[in-house]
Amino acid sequence: MDKISQRQLFFFLACVAPVGKLVLLPAQLVYASANDLLFPAAANYLLQAGAIALVMLAARSERTLPELLENTFGKIAGSAVMVCLSFFYFYAAFFPLIEQKLFVQGVFYDTLPSLLVFSPFFVLSAYLCAKPASAIGRISDMAAPVSVVAFAGLLVLSVPSADFSALNPVGAAGADGFLRGTAWSMSWFFDSALLLALIGKFRYRKGMVWKAPLCYLAGGAAVIAFLAVFYGVFSDIALRQTFAFAKIAKYFSAISVLGRIDYVFICLLSLVMVFYTALPLQAGTQALRAAFRDKGSPAIYAAAINAVFFALAVLLNDRFLAVQETITKTLFWIFPLFSCLLPAAALLLRRTPREKTA
Amino acid sequence: MNSVTGNLTSDAEALKKLLPAQDILLFPFETEAGMPFIAVYADGITDKELLGEQIARPLRSYRGSVRADDVRRRLTCPELRPQKDLALLAAEVLAGNPVLLWEGMDEALVTGVKKVFTRAVAEPPTDVAVKGPREGFIEDLKTNMSLVRRRLKTPDLRFETFTIGRRSATSVTLCFLEGITPPSVVSDVRKRLAAIDVDVLPDSSYLTHFLVSRPRSLLKQAGTTEKPDIFCAKIAEGRVGILADGSPVALTLPYLVVEDFQSSEDYFVSPHRATFTRVLRLFAVLVAIYLPAFYIAAQLFKLQLIPIRLLLTIAGSIQNIPLSPSLEMLLVLLLLEVLNEASIRMPKYVGMALSVVGALVLGETAARAGFVSTPAIIIVAFSGIGLYAVPNLTETTSVLRLAMLLVAGSVGTYGIVLLTAFLLFYLAATENYGVPVFAPFSPMIGRDLRDSLVKYNLSSLSRRPVALNSRNKRRMKHG
Numbered sequence: 001m002d003k004i005s006q007r008q009l010f011f012f013l014a015c016v017a018p019v020g021k022l023v024l025l026p027a028q029l030v031y032a033s034a035n036d037l038l039f040p041a042a043a044n045y046l047l048q049a050g051a052i053a054l055v056m057l058a059a060r061s062e063r064t065l066p067e068l069l070e071n072t073f074g075k076i077a078g079s080a081v082m083v084c085l086s087f088f089y090f091y092a093a094f095f096p097l098i099e100q101k102l103f104v105q106g107v108f109y110d111t112l113p114s115l116l117v118f119s120p121f122f123v124l125s126a127y128l129c130a131k132p133a134s135a136i137g138r139i140s141d142m143a144a145p146v147s148v149v150a151f152a153g154l155l156v157l158s159v160p161s162a163d164f165s166a167l168n169p170v171g172a173a174g175a176d177g178f179l180r181g182t183a184w185s186m187s188w189f190f191d192s193a194l195l196l197a198l199i200g201k202f203r204y205r206k207g208m209v210w211k212a213p214l215c216y217l218a219g220g221a222a223v224i225a226f227l228a229v230f231y232g233v234f235s236d237i238a239l240r241q242t243f244a245f246a247k248i249a250k251y252f253s254a255i256s257v258l259g260r261i262d263y264v265f266i267c268l269l270s271l272v273m274v275f276y277t278a279l280p281l282q283a284g285t286q287a288l289r290a291a292f293r294d295k296g297s298p299a300i301y302a303a304a305i306n307a308v309f310f311a312l313a314v315l316l317n318d319r320f321l322a323v324q325e326t327i328t329k330t331l332f333w334i335f336p337l338f339s340c341l342l343p344a345a346a347l348l349l350r351r352t353p354r355e356k357t358a
Numbered sequence: 359m360n361s362v363t364g365n366l367t368s369d370a371e372a373l374k375k376l377l378p379a380q381d382i383l384l385f386p387f388e389t390e391a392g393m394p395f396i397a398v399y400a401d402g403i404t405d406k407e408l409l410g411e412q413i414a415r416p417l418r419s420y421r422g423s424v425r426a427d428d429v430r431r432r433l434t435c436p437e438l439r440p441q442k443d444l445a446l447l448a449a450e451v452l453a454g455n456p457v458l459l460w461e462g463m464d465e466a467l468v469t470g471v472k473k474v475f476t477r478a479v480a481e482p483p484t485d486v487a488v489k490g491p492r493e494g495f496i497e498d499l500k501t502n503m504s505l506v507r508r509r510l511k512t513p514d515l516r517f518e519t520f521t522i523g524r525r526s527a528t529s530v531t532l533c534f535l536e537g538i539t540p541p542s543v544v545s546d547v548r549k550r551l552a553a554i555d556v557d558v559l560p561d562s563s564y565l566t567h568f569l570v571s572r573p574r575s576l577l578k579q580a581g582t583t584e585k586p587d588i589f590c591a592k593i594a595e596g597r598v599g600i601l602a603d604g605s606p607v608a609l610t611l612p613y614l615v616v617e618d619f620q621s622s623e624d625y626f627v628s629p630h631r632a633t634f635t636r637v638l639r640l641f642a643v644l645v646a647i648y649l650p651a652f653y654i655a656a657q658l659f660k661l662q663l664i665p666i667r668l669l670l671t672i673a674g675s676i677q678n679i680p681l682s683p684s685l686e687m688l689l690v691l692l693l694l695e696v697l698n699e700a701s702i703r704m705p706k707y708v709g710m711a712l713s714v715v716g717a718l719v720l721g722e723t724a725a726r727a728g729f730v731s732t733p734a735i736i737i738v739a740f741s742g743i744g745l746y747a748v749p750n751l752t753e754t755t756s757v758l759r760l761a762m763l764l765v766a767g768s769v770g771t772y773g774i775v776l777l778t779a780f781l782l783f784y785l786a787a788t789e790n791y792g793v794p795v796f797a798p799f800s801p802m803i804g805r806d807l808r809d810s811l812v813k814y815n816l817s818s819l820s821r822r823p824v825a826l827n828s829r830n831k832r833r834m835k836h837g
Contacts, residue, residue: 002801008801104772108659108771108772110659120776127780128783135786135787137801138786139800141801142800144802259668263771267771267774271782274775275779
């Protein structure tokens with residue numbers, strides 16, 4: 001398979017990345033910032049857009065991250081950094097997994113199903129993890145139109161029920177609310193770190209330094225529009241609407257006659273979400289394999305890592321909310337560390353290999 | 359290597375020893391001057407009338423030398439080849455071409471007076487067109503090659519024939535357009551064809567296992583057609599075509615999934631109509647695969663998916679059904695598959711009766727008796743019709759429908775989502791001869807989308823599909 005193309009990368013940033021922000025994030029933002037939920041989201045988007053610009057600058061060398069690390073620190077230290085990075089990806093993967101599990105249980109079933117219904121996800125994830133990073137490009141090509149259609153469909157169904165005056169008075173949450181909202185929502189923003197795993201695997205084209213962040217911000221604008229509609233529809237009770245995109249269109253007037261036609265769009269967005277949820281695991285698998293110099297079959301790494309995650313999902317089945325609280329409210333600082341500082345540090349890495357001394 | 363010696367009796371015996379079968383016959387005759395000849399031929403596949411007219415009769419009055427050139431000049435048969443190797447001569451006899459031996463010459467003549475059994479060129483039953491050409495391929499390779507040649511009268515059209523099958527020695531012809539088809543694809547197909555080592559090649563479909571990169575895949579990976587117009591159009595886009603003797607089904611490579619949603623008729627009607635029918639085909643296939651699965655998932659796990667009035671109707675129909683929803687649907691679906699299979703294999707008239715009995719009597723009585731509910735029958739019927747909107751994909755889609763049903767019955771809607779995601783990931787990652795099978799959707803190729811689900815005007819399709827990497831990009835002067 002070829003390298004990831006510019007278009008595929010932009011599709012990922014504009015159409016796939018926003019899907020991960022439509023499940024628990026809206027309710028979390030309402031919890032932290034009430035009617036000012038748009039501002040923390042915008043702040044995180046701007047922060048990530050900046051980090052993506054840095055990743056693009058680092059990508060100009062067309063070398064992969066393991067190569068850059070090896071050029072700078074040597075083989076062993078480079079591998080150590082890759083192991084650290086893979087652990088970050090696994091850490092980042094955990095939260096979307098929780099989100100998806102809760103979403104699936106809450107939206108696709110009338111009664112709480114057994115954990116086993118969620119287990120096939122790990123089979124699919126293992127399959128994706130065994131694929132090279134270039135597969136992400138092709139899947140993004142498919143996921144982008146699906147995401148756009150589903151997102152637009154949900155907005156069309158929900159906008160008539162929205163009362164945007166609920167967003168007033170602007171600034172009511174104050175600086176505290178803004179900072180709390182920004183910090184507590186950082187766990188959803190690590191797309192620049194995902195992109196870091198892809199450098200050297202896509203062809204750098206002139207202008208990507210500003211085009212890529214712009215695409216990400218376009219996706220961000222769609223998410224912010226969604227948040228505005230979400231708060232407009234639910235207002236004060238938005239706090240309790242945990243699976244935002246599955247609930248936003250439920251007041252559509254024709255539903256009583258046609259049934260939950262919004263489920264068509266919900267299923268389509270879930271399809272894209274499956275891909276987005278598996279991405280950190282895929283990035284982590286590839287990083288770990290790179291740390292071990294690509295020794296061993298990718299299928300073995302993929303199977304082992306997904307088996308571990310499945311075991312964790314079983315073990316932590318009753319403690320998911322506690323894990324979510326810890327990740328979003330206590331350990332949120334890990335996300336900007338890897339997704340903002342690491343891209344900046346990547347700019348300092350050596351592009352050319354060190355000359356060996358005799 | 360045993361060769362012809364020039365001793366007529368021993369050469370004929372040696373050839374007969376190689377071909378001991380009862381249908382291999384010797385036809386001895388001599389000229390008026392007393393020069394003896396023997397024609398060795400296979401009974402039944404040799405045209406004996408032509409053998410007498412073009413070979414034996416002219417030689418009766420022959421008075422020339424024993425040299426092959428002189429004998430050859432005397433014969434009126436247009437296809438004559440000298441050959442010394444007895445094994446190759448035996449192969450020619452088995453192919454229906456008699457071998458002519460005579461005293462004093464260490465070389466034999468292979469005469470092309472094979473008897474060809476052909477049915478008339480007719481419209482293939484699998485690919486009926488309301489508008490457009492109605493010719494279809496038949497089982498004879500030469501006729502099929504002529505149908506292709508008649509449509510592509512260019513010296514760039516190349517035919518390369520291979521003999522495949524240790525025992526069947528089936529002729530297989532590779533067709534491509536020089537200067538248009540990528541040489542890498544041609545050489546790759548050539549290499550794979552040459553490497554095939556099977557006993558018997560009963561049909562062209564056997565070849566697909568050797569020519570595709572994932573032979574065990576459920577999803578189709580080689581294009582098939584019975585129509586020369588479609589075959590030629592695909593070759594002209596930059597694909598290679600494969601014709602096998604004894605098979606009316608031609609193969610085309612590399613294959614794109616989108617091909618099966620296109621019909622030859624789409625190019626003879628307005629682009630709006632073509633777009634509409636393509637979208638309709640996609641809708642029909644999606645309904646065929648997903649409708650039974652979603653019905654089960656909704657019934658078992660999420661009743662909210664069904665509108666309330668419909669839900670009440672369904673609840674009324676299923677209240678006395680003894681089977682679980684998934685088992686009921688599985689039963690009806692299997693019944694449909696059995697009916698389908700039986701009506702294809704049965705003699706035509708019995709098959710028609712069977713369809714009526716199956717569809718009307720069995721369905722009606724089963725619903726009345728309370729074994730299955732009417733919504734289940736309606737859904738399966740709708741799904742069954744939808745499946746045949748894209749007949750070339752039925753093998754794949756019918757299995758997928760069953761898989762979706764099983765997943766929906768066990769995991770519910772989320773299972774359907776996951777299986778769909780897996781299919782899409784798999785399609786995105788599959789390539790054949792360097793061409794992604796899911797192009798132009800993944801990778802997305804803007805120009806090729808003009809002839810995908812949407813069909814642009816003919817003047818917008820001035821270039822060959824980008825996905826196929828044709829050497830010659832332009833096929834039409836723009837505008």
